[in-house]
Amino acid sequence: MTRITSVSLRRVLDSRGNPTVEADVLTESGGFGRGAAPSGASTGEYEAIELPAGESIAKAREHAVPRLEGVYAGDQRAVDNALRAADGTDDFSAIGANSAVAISMAAAKAAADVLGAPLYQHLGGAFRGENFPVPLGNVVGGGEHAKEATHIQEFLAAPVGAPSVSEAVFANAAVHAAVADVLDERGVPAAKGDEGAWAPPISDAEAFEVVDEAVDRVEDEVGFEIRFGLDMAAAELYDGDREAYVYGDETKSADEQIEYVAGLVDEYDLAYVEDPLDENDYEAFAELTDRVGDRTLICGDDLFVTNVERLRDGIDAGAANSILIKPNQIGTLSDAFDAVELAARNGYETVISHRSGETEDTTIAHLAVATDAGYIKTGTVGGERTAKLNELVRIADDAV
């Protein structure tokens, strides 16, 4: 029933206005699934390769589509193995990870459609129990996502005490609004960055004050614990020639960076710190994890790129205690699941994540619920972000 009869590919817009790949998968019994690839701006050195959308589509039509016809969409590994075989490289550089991930997600949705089940259930969520991921909401940002704003890429609200996913989602939106109030009181104008976070022209030190104040105000209002966290995207700050992290006119050595981040964790009781160090420095990650990993999550994004081999190296080194999962970093849902399972078996927390360039696709909300992830990072406001947040609310309400 889930045998694939057709795969069609097209170029659609992403949230930055760039072309991205959308895939439609049809099965012989009329099942239909649609998936669209997101796209990063602060991409990791070891990510699977995204090709220009038109080129990726042409290559996938030639090499992947003929192999997929006749494969069972309900057998996700068969679909993803066919994609890998069609590509023939480790990093999807032949057909592009953008076409691969769009097809992989569309096939999963087509299979769920045949079964008449919500996607999260088809992906394994029937056993999820009452757990829902905590949404990490980007409220202030800079780095590669907004020029002339903070050096640190993302300041993320973390409503860890929220009694429900819906209250957590609304708390993050309230923190986003409170940040606007605090900035306004300080006379700071702010545009928004690629993910809808405020991108004020202030120092990182002032951004900590602003976010801390906004979180306190909303915490008082809602009556449950809200903390905050960071994505430092430190590979973007690191200058290999100078062997230093560059913050405008200031630089920090790896030891100073570890000291700086450990100090921030304690001063602001940070719940979460993503990519605090360069993507090639497992040793420094291990040292920081050793120092503060008992009281915060140290998460590897560019460090692990959703890749089981890199995660295995990190586990061996004691680097980080959580992993960011971005399906397009690795190219298929099967590969993303393998990374989640390896992480879970080794006590690493999982955080399912959007990209800075996004579409209305809601797959990551289902993936987060299906895999019982502790967290989902998918912005706070803006249609391509609220698409995922509202889907989470619907899943919790059994309304998908």
Ligand SMILES: C=C(OP(=O)(O)O)C(=O)O
């Ligand atoms: C979402 C992120 O940004 P991008 O998609 O630009 O890599 C990130 O770095 O976690």
Ligand SMILES: [Mg+2]
């Ligand atoms: Mg990141």
